[in-house]
Amino acid sequence: MVSLLIPLDAGWTVRPDSPSPLPDETVVAAQVPGCVHTDLLAAGLIPDPFLDDNESKLAWVGRTDWLYQTRLPALDDAYERTDLVFDGLDTVAEVRVGDRVLGRTRNMHRSYRFDVTGAAGPLSVRFTSAYTEAETVRKEVGDRPTTYTEPFNFVRKMACSFGWDWGPTLVTAGVWRQARLERWNTARIARVRPLVTVGDGVGRVELRLEVARTSRDRPLEVLVQVGEVSVRAEIPPDRTEAVVVVEVPRAALWWPRGYGGQTLYDCVVVLSAGGRELDRWQRRLGFRTVELDTRADAHGSGFTLVVNGERIFTRGVNWIPDDVFPSRVTPGRYRRRLAQAAEANVDLIRVWGGGIYEDEAFYDACDELGLLVWQDFLFACGAYSEEEPLRGEIDAEARENVARLMPHPSLVLWNGNNENLWGFRDWGWEEQLAGASWGEGYYLGLLPRIVADTDPTRPYWPGSPWSGSWSRHPNDPAHGTTHSWTVWNETGYAGYTLDVPRFVAEFGWQAPAAWATLRRALSEAELSADSPLLNHHQKAADGAGKLARGLAGHFGPPASFDDWHHLTQVVQARAIATGIEHWRANWPVCAGTIVWQLNDCWPVISWSAVDGDGRLKPLYFELRRLYADRLLTLREDRAAVINQAATPWEGSLRVRRMRVDGAVLAEAELPFHAAARSVATLELPAALATAADVTREFWIAESDGLRASRFACPDRDFACPPPLMDVETHPTATGCQVTITARTLIRELYLHADRLHPAATADQGLTTLLPGERHTIAVYGWAGEADQLDGALRCVNPA
Numbered sequence: 001m002v003s004l005l006i007p008l009d010a011g012w013t014v015r016p017d018s019p020s021p022l023p024d025e026t027v028v029a030a031q032v033p034g035c036v037h038t039d040l041l042a043a044g045l046i047p048d049p050f051l052d053d054n055e056s057k058l059a060w061v062g063r064t065d066w067l068y069q070t071r072l073p074a075l076d077d078a079y080e081r082t083d084l085v086f087d088g089l090d091t092v093a094e095v096r097v098g099d100r101v102l103g104r105t106r107n108m109h110r111s112y113r114f115d116v117t118g119a120a121g122p123l124s125v126r127f128t129s130a131y132t133e134a135e136t137v138r139k140e141v142g143d144r145p146t147t148y149t150e151p152f153n154f155v156r157k158m159a160c161s162f163g164w165d166w167g168p169t170l171v172t173a174g175v176w177r178q179a180r181l182e183r184w185n186t187a188r189i190a191r192v193r194p195l196v197t198v199g200d201g202v203g204r205v206e207l208r209l210e211v212a213r214t215s216r217d218r219p220l221e222v223l224v225q226v227g228e229v230s231v232r233a234e235i236p237p238d239r240t241e242a243v244v245v246v247e248v249p250r251a252a253l254w255w256p257r258g259y260g261g262q263t264l265y266d267c268v269v270v271l272s273a274g275g276r277e278l279d280r281w282q283r284r285l286g287f288r289t290v291e292l293d294t295r296a297d298a299h300g301s302g303f304t305l306v307v308n309g310e311r312i313f314t315r316g317v318n319w320i321p322d323d324v325f326p327s328r329v330t331p332g333r334y335r336r337r338l339a340q341a342a343e344a345n346v347d348l349i350r351v352w353g354g355g356i357y358e359d360e361a362f363y364d365a366c367d368e369l370g371l372l373v374w375q376d377f378l379f380a381c382g383a384y385s386e387e388e389p390l391r392g393e394i395d396a397e398a399r400e401n402v403a404r405l406m407p408h409p410s411l412v413l414w415n416g417n418n419e420n421l422w423g424f425r426d427w428g429w430e431e432q433l434a435g436a437s438w439g440e441g442y443y444l445g446l447l448p449r450i451v452a453d454t455d456p457t458r459p460y461w462p463g464s465p466w467s468g469s470w471s472r473h474p475n476d477p478a479h480g481t482t483h484s485w486t487v488w489n490e491t492g493y494a495g496y497t498l499d500v501p502r503f504v505a506e507f508g509w510q511a512p513a514a515w516a517t518l519r520r521a522l523s524e525a526e527l528s529a530d531s532p533l534l535n536h537h538q539k540a541a542d543g544a545g546k547l548a549r550g551l552a553g554h555f556g557p558p559a560s561f562d563d564w565h566h567l568t569q570v571v572q573a574r575a576i577a578t579g580i581e582h583w584r585a586n587w588p589v590c591a592g593t594i595v596w597q598l599n600d601c602w603p604v605i606s607w608s609a610v611d612g613d614g615r616l617k618p619l620y621f622e623l624r625r626l627y628a629d630r631l632l633t634l635r636e637d638r639a640a641v642i643n644q645a646a647t648p649w650e651g652s653l654r655v656r657r658m659r660v661d662g663a664v665l666a667e668a669e670l671p672f673h674a675a676a677r678s679v680a681t682l683e684l685p686a687a688l689a690t691a692a693d694v695t696r697e698f699w700i701a702e703s704d705g706l707r708a709s710r711f712a713c714p715d716r717d718f719a720c721p722p723p724l725m726d727v728e729t730h731p732t733a734t735g736c737q738v739t740i741t742a743r744t745l746i747r748e749l750y751l752h753a754d755r756l757h758p759a760a761t762a763d764q765g766l767t768t769l770l771p772g773e774r775h776t777i778a779v780y781g782w783a784g785e786a787d788q789l790d791g792a793l794r795c796v797n798p799a
Contacts, residue, residue, distance in 0.1 A: 062171025621765020
């Protein structure tokens with residue numbers, strides 16, 4: 001009889017199990033998977049923590065113990081064994097059936113299995129506050145420094161539950177992934193590790209299988225099928241492991257998006273005894289090779305991903321948990337967010353180390369969309385004890401998740417940690433630690449050994465940033481990976497052009513969430529850049545000051561909050577454009593950029609391109625332009641023709657130096673040839689490159705419908721005229737088209753569609769129009785008149 005799965009997703013309740021502000025004897029229905037915060041919110045016992053400053057009023061939830069309860073059903077004796085399985089418990093829990101303690105857990109990032117054969121009756125999971133656990137461990141192992149005040153580094157839990165410089169402090173508890181009963185006879189599949197390789201057109205799957213048995217009195221049969229090819233094997237009675245090799249001739253390759261198709265093969269493993277099926281495992285695999293080229297060269301040492309022999313300039317974004325309550329992120333929500341990334345021409349998602357190992361639905365979507373995945377192990381911005389109880393948990397957590405995720409062809413890199421090697425070197429940790437362990441043994445010892453043992457088909461890198469050796473600074477831009485944060489923290493965004501890192505794994509610039517998102521989250525009648533509730537949704541140190549200084553470098557003081565909101569979005573998009581244009585123009589010395597960050601976990605002022613309500617910021621559309629296969633850039637005396645397409649790009653680049661009224665002062669047609677996956681650099685004639693008055697002149701470069709522009713002075717000094725434009729609207733089946741005809745130079749025009757209706761969206765980003773040019777924006781979810789666009793259609797021209 002094949003194994004039977006019985007979900008345990010109904011009939012749960014939760015109540016406080018230590019003193020709390022709730023009335024005595026409070027018991028509410030619990031959603032499993034879920035967490036305490038979402039259960040209390042559904043019961044109407046707490047306000048929405050994402051609104052106003054409610055987050056601060058709910059700190060008690062994370063410091064309270066909680067008791068989840070349901071009943072195990074009485075079951076027949078048709079199966080020899082019944083296991084209670086939790087795919088995720090958040091975090092420190094004691095599991096009981098009646099008065100019998102099944103076990104205790106202390107790791108959100110692992111699954112747990114308990115033998116409950118013959119058991120029935122009350123099932124309880126008592127969660128101890130993560131703060132209690134963290135402080136207990138801190139006392140056992142000694143203090144360790146972090147970049148924050150919360151003790152996230154002493155408990156194996158999603159670190160950003162404790163707050164981050166873009167996230168709220170909402171410390172969760174609950175059964176956060178699926179709970180179920182698994183009933184089985186004779187044997188079950190315990191673990192499958194497919195080592196997938198390809199060479200000379202033949203795909204090879206070396207499948208390493210582990211089984212659990214109720215007895216060892218009979219052999220087991222294994223059938224492995226990959227696509228149309230199947231292989232049978234036998235596991236002798238005295239064994240619990242087997243290795244089965246399947247070779248697929250003429251295997252189609254899996255490619256990252258933009259390089260080829262995403263062919264996936266079904267892989268099915270069937271476990272039987274005496275011809276009777278006992279259990280099965282099924283995943284999709286893809287055949288591809290992946291290497292990390294870190295060889296030394298004339299510029300230092302590189303960091304280039306090579307997939308199927310193709311060297312790739314990585315066009316990436318950093319991913320944080322899409323909700324501070326991860327159980328609310330459905331497969332559909334994963335798909336929407338990752339599709340947004342793909343539509344912005346992103347080809348790599350970095351799963352950041354302060355979050356979680358995401359759900360299978362995340363990696364499935366990446367497989368299908370051709371999005372490469374860089375997966376951090378879960379260590380971020382802190383020193384971590386290498387003693388028990390953490391070491392054993394980290395070992396088990398890493399082994400389980402490497403095995404769980406290795407079927408996915410999208411996963412191309414394991415990364416040891418986020419910023420901890422850098423922190424030890426530069427942030428005073430070494431002195432504070434005074435010789436205590438801090439995680440180096442994980443990043444340079446344990447984790448690379450686990451990857452080599454479990455999943456040797458993928459490269460491992462000790463950390464980000466990391467220069468490859470302690471003989472160099474960990475954040476040396478000439479070697480390995482670099483995080484570029486000095487520009488946001490200290491200088492203007494022109495600082496991105498001062499060097500050419502080998503690979504930029506983090507850089508970013510802040511801007512507020514979309515207008516409708518702020519209005520939903522904040523109840524202040526009149527918003528201002530320094531309003532208390534808005535600043536509660538700004539978590540970065542001196543974030544408001546950095547935004548203000550970023551504006552001041554280009555504009556005069558904003559006349560209104562509306563101006564502040566638009567101009568901060570403009571500066572964010574310009575900043576990211578400055579970095580990506582410069583670094584892409586220097587391929588192959590620089591081999592990739594990963595923007596901080598794609599998404600948000602709540603409504604907040606942050607570095608994201610998609611805000612916490614899923615609305616697109618102007619940065620999103622700018623990424624779509626910057627990460628396209630073909631891109632033009634203009635700098636002082638040269639232009640770059642960037643061609644990441646698989647075919648050559650040949651043509652002529654028209655470059656004009658123009659006056660603010662649209663008059664052409666100088667121009668040239670520059671022929672170019674950019675081979676596939678290459679950059680052609682063109683020098684501008686001196687008469688074209690040199691302006692008589694940069695406050696009244698600018699440059700435009702165009703080819704094949706693409707455009708680059710350059711303005712050589714701050715906006716406040718540029719003689720940009722007040723904007724004059726004609727605006728028309730034309731209804732469509734899904735909304736309307738808005739057509740703008742520029743009568744003057746119009747700089748960074750943008751339609752904030754959500755200001756027309758919270759559900760409205762537009763298909764275009766920031767656009768600069770020359771006098772006489774027409775531009776059409778498709779608006780979905782709104783079909784009003786042109787005179788209603790006032791306030792939603794904005795540019796940077798002075799009023």
